[in-house]
Amino acid sequence: MIIVDLADLVSGIRIVELTAKTRQGAIRALVQAANWDDDGINPENVLEAIEEREAAAQTLVANDFALPHAFIDWDGDFRIVLGRSKSRVDYGGPAGVNVQLIVLLVIGRRLQQTHVEVLAALAELLKSPDFRQNLIDAKDIKAIDLLLMTQAGIQPENRPVRGPSIPRLTVNMVKTAIQLTESLAAQALLLAVERVENVPWEALANYKGRLLLVTSQHSEEFDHKREDLHIFDVAHASLSRADRANLGLLLAASSGLLTEKNSVVCVTGPDGRRLDSINVTKPEVHFRAMLSEKNRRGADVVRPAVMLRVLTLAIEIAAEGREAHPIGALFVIGDSRQVLRHSQQLVLNPFHGYARQLRNVLDPSLAETMKEFALIDGAFIIQGDGTVLSAGTYLTPKSASGSVAHGLGARHQTAAAISAHTQAMAITVSQSTGTVTVFRNGSSVLSLERSGRTKW
Structure with a gap:
């Protein structure tokens, strides 16, 4: 006989709130919550298997609890979804009896010979009427989850990390x-x-x-x-x-x-x-x-964490836009002393006068400020350590001889030029296409195209 570990069983349970009033509607909601897309399983086939099992023998366990289950042609072992209804579900049981807890169990080929042990473990977990009532009365899904963990003997600090199933x-x-x-x-x-x-x-x-x-x-x-x-x-x-x-x-x-x-x-x-x-x-x-980059003596080197943070900001700006509209942006990172020799301030520098620790891109709290200032024409000038020197800065380098795709505008031409005449890296966001482009040594070294999932 196989002994099912309650901790393993509980750690795999998915929990949903049920709004359906009928058995068919509730079971459909539970099947959908099981998320079969990554397994290549048609949810309708799962529903059909469960309905066949229900037709053979109803799975009402108690006046408030049902345990529908079925086998499917699947390489996995089992999947469990617990649904809680605050308004009750008509499960087709005795007159006047409606359930508030429905636990869906779908069994794959691996457990076809030992599924009885899993059913027994679930029944044992939920056999106490008082415990079931606690689940019904729980404040939210998180509270239900904690109750299940406690019932299975798992301390909250030792609870397993619930990851998604791997296709x-x-x-x-x-x-x-x-x-x-x-x-x-x-x-x-x-x-x-x-x-x-x-x-x-x-x-x-x-x-x-x-x-x-x-x-x-x-x-x-x-x-x-x-x-x-x-x-x-x-x-x-x-x-x-x-x-x-x-x-x-x-x-x-x-x-x-x-x-x-x-x-x-x-x-x-x-x-x-x-x-x-x-x-x-x-x-x-x-x-x-x-x-192949060779940093000139005295040029501040771009820290990888800074490049990553600015790239993340650029990608977020490309995807989100600002105030429900797409916007462009230009970030110039590193070799700031030389960069400033090829620039002039278009508007009052919004970062002027602030302490260095308050204007570093590695500080997550600065992200929204950077996105807001991206609405200002001009470039962000950022030191290699992440300190933002200015925003709204006009760059004045000579044209670059590097490769810039035909049809790109002044922002990209400027980015290529400043990266050609300095040791800086330039990152642009195209307002028209949302493409994020990285320039180094006068050439585009990376273009990240937006896939279409945007907020504007």
Whole structure:
């Protein structure tokens, strides 16, 4: 007999508030909440399996509690969704009896022979009428979650981290990418994901090479003991899949983690939750100008964290606009002494007179201020350590001989020119297209195109 660990069972339960009044409506809501898209499962097939099971034998467990369940053709083990209704659901039971708790259990092929143990564990978890009433009376989903954890004997500080299910396609793509990385002797494997919980860590257990993660949700609290793992948090949700990889390569290159000649294997997908594409590239293809940079004596070097922060700001401005309208922007980072020799102030500098620690881009509280000042014509001048020297600054360099795509406007021409005549990096946001472009040594070294998910 298999003993089901209540802690493992509870840590996988998804919780939703039910508004449906009928059994059919409530079960449909629970099936949708189970999120089958990443598994390639049609929710209608899940509904059909549950209805067949309900027709054979009703799954009403108590006057206030039902446990609908079914088998489906799925490679997973089980998925559980708990629905709580404050207004009651007509479950088709005895007259006048309506349920307020419905726990949906969907069982895959792995547990077809042992599903009774899972059902028994769920029944044991919810057998107490007093405990069920506590769930019904709970203030919100968070309170329900805490009650379940406590009932399972899990201390809040030791609760498991609930990550999303990993699609089988993602696992297979990462395994294939690892084989490719090893066969090519590539210098790194790069994954562009929404958050670290979307990474199939088990598939990476035997991979000993350099791993680069580009995430769009903050990963600072992620506790990892893996060697040679490098995480770059950046808001890339509005970028195309190719640009997510390009962004990761740029950040890794600027941090000294890549060389020009050796390959990097990149795994991306249509979003950060599912990976379905593998690409092999060499940093020199996109970042020759970046990697061959020789800083002149006395020029302030751009810190990788500063470049990442400004890139994030640029991407957010491209995606969000300002006051429901698209806007453009120009950031010039590093070699500020030389940059200022090619500039003049158009308007009163809004950063003048403030202490250095109050005007550093690494301070998250400055983000909204920077976005607001992006409405002012002119450029932001930023030192390599992140200190913002000015906004609304007019740049006056001579034209650059570097490569700038035909049809780009004065902002991009200016960015190319200032990066050609100084050791600075220039980052532009196109008002018309939302494209974020990085210039170095007079040339465009990276273009990040907006994918269309914008707020204006």
